[in-house]
Structure formats: structure tokens, C-alpha cells
Amino acid sequence: MQTTTEKPPHQDADQDDIEDLEICSGEGRPPRCVRRYRIKIDKNYHVVQICYMTGWQLLELGGACDPRKWKIRQKMADGSLKNIAPDEKVDFTTPGIERFVTLPCDQTEGEVR
Numbered sequence: 248m249q250t251t252t253e254k255p256p257h258q259d260a261d262q263d264d265i266e267d268l269e270i271c272s273g274e275g276r277p278p279r280c281v282r283r284y285r286i287k288i289d290k291n292y293h294v295v296q297i298c299y300m301t302g303w304q305l306l307e308l309g310g311a312c313d314p315r316k317w318k319i320r321q322k323m324a325d326g327s328l329k330n331i332a333p334d335e336k337v338d339f340t341t342p343g344i345e346r347f348v349t350l351p352c353d354q355t356e357g358e359v360r
Contacts, residue, residue, distance in 0.1 A: 265294060268344050272324040277342035284339040287346035288319075299338045302331040309349050320348045 267285040271278045285294050288309035306314040320328040324343040
């Protein structure tokens with residue numbers, strides 16, 4: 248699986264077969280079915296050559312050393328967050344997916360310790 252972590256460049260001839268989920272979400276259009284997808288996990292961009300991944304695969308791609316200690320959420324264009332189960336498949340052609348966010352399992356958003 249090929250991955251990159253740079254910021255997405257402007258579209259050019261070499262980029263025609265890559266669909267950037269963040270751009271699709273911002274433009275309000277569904278992603279095309281293509282060879283490669285650029286997805287954002289936390290602050291990093293990754294290019295994958297498959298149209299879906301499981302929660303485990305996304306955590307591993309995002310750099311979670313021990314995926315059992317992390318959870319991943321899917322941020323949608325409307326701002327909502329959806330928890331992704333470890334064995335759940337995320338189809339990158341689903342309209343509205345903006346990016347993915349990882350959190351340690353023992354942390355909740357807005358919790359004060």
C-alpha cells in the first residue's frame with residue numbers, strides 16, 4: 248500500500264486518478280470511483296490504492312503503535328463525528344467523509360483531568 252504524508256498539491260495531469268476526500272467534502276460532491284484516494288488522518292495525508300479500509304487499518308496507517316489502545320472517528324462534512332469499529336469497513340466512495348481523527352481510548356473530548 249502506497250502512502251504519502253505531504254499536503255495535497257494542486258490538481259495536475261498526474262493527479263487525475265487520485266480523489267481527495269477532503270476536497271470532495273468541501274465541494275459537496277461524492278467521491279469518484281478511482282484507483283487512489285487521498286485521505287487525512289489527524290494532520291497527515293495518505294494516498295491509498297484501495298477503496299475501503301477497516302478501522303484497524305486506518306489506525307495503523309495513522310501511526311497508532313498499538314491500535315487496541317486507540318479509537319478512530321470519521322468526521323463528516325456536516326461536522327458530525329462517527330465512531331468506527333475496529334472491524335468496520337469505511338468505503339471511501341461514501342459521500343460526505345471529510346477526514347479521520349484518532350483518540351486514545353482512555354481520553355474523551357472535552358474531559359478535564
